[in-house]
Amino acid sequence: MKPWFLIWPKLPANGMAIFPFIIVRNAALKKDPLLINHERIHFRQQLELLLLPFFLLYLVHYLANLLRFNNHYLAYFNICFEKEAYANEHNMSYLTVRKPFSWLHYLKKTR
DSSP states (O other): OEEEEOOOTTTTEEEETTTTEEEEEGGGGOHHHHHHHHHHHHHHHHTTTSSHHHHHHHHHHHHHHHHHHOOOHHHHHSSHHHHHHHHHTTTTTTTHHHHHHHGGSSSSSSO
16 A cells, blocks of 8 residues: 655654554655655554554553653653564565564563
8 A cells, every 4th residue: 555645844753654644754755765664564553453552552652661761762762663663664575574463572672
């Protein structure tokens, strides 16, 4: 599936996935293969969990990490969904071999 892009210059990150949209800070980022692959991994995670549960789990995991690390960046980078996406964003064929719920493998690993 080809994603739909939205440009939002005030986005606090380079990109964000909210199925079926990839929101980017500027138009040039639409051509960044690593960013697009990273966000497509999030698409797959969101579809597995039927969107709303994904975002609830994402938020709960972030808040738990924030309590644990007392640091926004450590909390963000230790969200299991982000760990999976960052670990595999360079592998452009990852989504063709990825097993469902692969993000579960990243629950215990700390960055």
